[in-house]
Amino acid sequence: MTIGVVILSDSLRMWAHARGYEAAVAGFEVVTEVRKTIEALKNAGSFDERFFDKCVKGFKYDSEIAEPKIVIMLSVPRPAHYITFSVAGKQLAAIVPPTYAYYREEARRVRDEILSAGILKSGQQLVPLRAPLKSVAARVGLVRYGRNNITYTRSRGSYHQIVGLASDAPPGAFEIDPVLESPGLMDECLRCRACAASCPTGAIPGDRFLLRAHRCLTFLNEFPGEWPDWVDPSWHNAFVGCMKCQACCPMNAGNPEPEDTGVRFDEPETTQLLSDEPLPADVWRGLDLKIESAGLGGDRQDVVRRNLRALIKAQGF
Ligand code: B12
Ligand code: SF4
């Protein structure tokens, strides 16, 4: 079965190409197809309840536009970054994996650029898509899944951010092509298991495709709470998130080295962050402002300090 899709109008294609992005446009009904797939997975008991409630239940599969007609899906190349901390006279480059730094800013910037490029007609709206972005992007053929459940493009491997937008621009303004019935796996994954072998937590299963997301380090370190007993302290490898199943992937071999956010914490500041004592509000505010300037907005004090302590211990400082 195929359902209607829209190929890029020439202006969007040229605009995206000039910036090194990839783009696809589809009728909004692709979002309903994704919703059905995720409901079927839920009904089959495929999700850990806690993970589903925190990360999937909230999707509205809609947008601010009452009657959206199309989705515009973009893949924007993103590097990893790092923030520097100072411990015992040594420097620690704490990795911030691709997409975290300046995440919201990137999505806003891309939308604003499309609006000002004159791709849509005057009066046509363009707003964030409130739906599972990988699932939609894979259905419209923009990306393919890796065994690690992260999506890939030919040019940037998995180091890219998916930006999803909805518009009331009529599909007729674009050329039409089929939407994939089911999302595709990269051919390379058929002969490779490097990511599954590198995942410290066993989140990438051998008996099914869907990630056991409640076991993913990222699920643990993006949210508050104690580390579960089964987490080995040596597993932590990033300031937030985890690089293990992307760093080992041959499809990421040509990607650039992590970029410096330019944010540095000197030894007294790092010591304050690492102490067990609650920080006075003004001290935390100063430290948090620095973290925000690395494009990591709104993280809680307990999350930041817990993650940093764990990373420093894992790196043997
Ligand atoms: C919730 C969430 C998480 C959760 C769950 C991750 C997951 N795999 O679902 C946690 C907190 C663990 C997480 C971790 C990470 N995340 Co995250 N996350 C999201 C979020 C908010 C929703 C993802 C989602 O929809 N999950 C629900 C599941 C059901 O969706 P799905 O994996 O697409 O499932 C489909 C497939 O399994 C498919 N399917 C089913 N059976 C089969 C069989 C085959 C063979 C195939 C091919 C497919 C297939 O059907 C499912 C339904 O459509 C999105 C942002 C957004 N708004 O969409 C970012 C997003 C997915 N995350 C992102 C990133 C970067 C990460 C991390 C890499 C961060 C890090 N560690 O550095 C890790 C990757 C972990 C991993 N191995 O997947 C990026 C991914 C970009 C990319 N290149 O794909 C996103 C898209 C944000 C963005 N805008 O760019 N994340
Ligand atoms: S490491 Fe191998 S199996 Fe995993 S996503 Fe990359 S190519 Fe696929």
Ligand code: SF4
């Ligand atoms: S991000 Fe880390 S913990 Fe999560 S699946 Fe990949 S390797 Fe495993």
